Amino acid sequence: MSENSEILGDREIGERLRIAREGARITQAAAAQAISAARTTIVALEQGQRRVRTDELQKLAALFGTSANALLRRESVHVDMIPRFRKLTMTADEAALDAVRLLNDLVRAEVELENALGVSRSRNYPPERPVLPGNIRQQAELDAQELRTWLGLGSGPCLDIISLLELQLGIRVFLRPLHGSISGLFAFDEISGASILLNSNHPPSRLIQTALHELAHFISARHQPDVMAEGDHRQSREEIYADAFARCFLMPARPVRERFLEITAGQSHFTRRHIILLAHAFGVSREALTRRLEELELAKKGTWNWFVSNGGISDDQVRAVLGDTADLTAFRNEARRKVPLRVSLLAREAWKRDIYSEGQLARLLRLDRYELRALLDGTDNEEREANDLVKISY
Template identity: 35%
Template sequence: MTNVNLIRIYREQAGLPQADLGQAVGVTRQTIAAWEKGDREPSVVQLTQLAQALGVAVELLIPTAHDTSAPDDRGLMFRADEPQALTPQLKAALSRKADDYTFVEHLAGEVPTLPEMRPLEGYDAHVVEVVAREIRDWLGMGEGCPLGDAVALLEAKGLKVILHPLPEEISGFSGYTETSGASIFINASHPTERKFFTGLHELAHLIFHRQEYRRPNEKATRLDPREKVANHFAGAVLLPEEVIRRELYGYRNRWLPEPLLADMKRRYGVSMRTVLYRAAQAGLISQKQKGQQIGQLNKKYGADKEGIELPPIQHLTRLERIVFLALLKEEITISRAAEILGKPLPEVRESLNDWLEEMAD
């Protein structure tokens, strides 16, 4: 028996209207509504399609297969800026993804990674800037180089970065265990530059606030020093102080033209708002001007939009690579690979063939 409540819960967490979920599964909105009310049940095939569309394992839609009512103290320890959004069902789904990732890591002989802890009480801008420079070195990037694909760089260091459908207002979460390393979950529907920022924001929490992952989360506010630390760190890794000074010194104490902000967005993979924040942190513009320019962007584009969009992330993820290696060694089946990647079988086969052709070239 399918747990009809879980279909609704996971659909809402993914931010999918009933009509959009129905289109993904090949049924009408009314059918989705009937499933959620318990008036009808999906077939086994439809249940698999539902799980793929919702980005969760099939077993999580079957109530006897996974009890999400009680937390598992042995599992992933989470931290969330919005703890109420990390429901037991979502926690179960994310934990399952991290467990699957750890499973294929073990098959590939790859060692999970945890960044070095640098516990920080309160907010210290100098410490954040210093650690951000150290992390750029750790990621293999020079001081003046654009970071590029931050997600790919984090993956290259052995961090598990997982794109997952989340409510629009949630950017991401992070969790870890001492044995399986760190997992960073990023909202799959967010713009590219926001994904980069979120990955580094969550890395900051893993570095500065890891002692908090064992405690019950408290809701973070905009003025929370932990959020100031994480946001400052993400901006500093993407745009080091020497870069922002070099790029904008000629505009100090002047209005920063939008075409200039857009050009820096393209080259450094950051939002125009992050450029403004970094300019203010470097003392090149005033806090008042930063607020005025962000207000102008909000008025023109809305609070979460900007005039240009960066290309989507298109690299082969670390998870895809090690899943494909496991497939070639016949350590997992193609259906298990599709389940781990959360993709339909034909798409997995096509991606595998493309990867093999690329490797052959």
């Protein structure tokens, strides 16, 4: 990420041009054609070896889908995570690269709003726990329990994972519709901090699982970015750790054992109803819960596969057991929110102060004008109603 200064040097302007060009997936040759120059001219501009002229800057900014003002603005932040992700084999996939670019833009937008308003995100990062030799699942169990204790969660279920990541740990979390092959991404930068992007098209139980999978990468290898893809069966120790950590954090061994014994006391068979009740209690999918029971030897190996081959567990059966409580309405609403609450508050304040226009905010937050207006709705009334009694004192 580039440093801010009152006057940007040629090298910094060149770096910003490169990041904007790569983010827009424009080749150097196409950029050169837009300003009627040779490709070597673009190379020189991006390396800071030649100063960009005003007319060139305007043409390039339009080509890259931004503005000259955004490229030169002092508080403008230019995050560049793409080179780090390119080191991953998974990022050869175009859908993954699109998701990386989106995460890059969303982190940049939040940090830029923070800089414009003179605020910063509080961080409460736990100590890093590298993956060690030995029993990897046992380490994941211990690390998950240690983090729960460190956060003061105790042994009870933790259903609001997104708020925990955002508010208690200070990780930037974004939910946006992604290609069906991508579940989530994780990245860490010393200046912008940790960030996670989740596929909001996925059901709540899978979103929660993905969020904790990416949290595990933050715990064990935070300087290594990660792309989690659907159907990806990587069996590295790091991936085994991340999957086990997510299960253990959501379903700690002792509470699962206790709840299992309570629900099945005095009964002779383990049924769909037991799985439904336990999965709901811990806010996980029926499959995740059953496989955790198998792992803890509370259910026989192959139990989930048996249920699948015998009709599975349908949503109708879940509603028959749980009624209206089966719908995680609050989480579904959160998944539909394209801008995190904290970022929306920053955007509203920046607009009220005339730091950004509607068009600038829409481009910054990757929203259309309708979505931006919905985010700003009511801001004028809030400002008119404000008086000395409701102003915030710092």
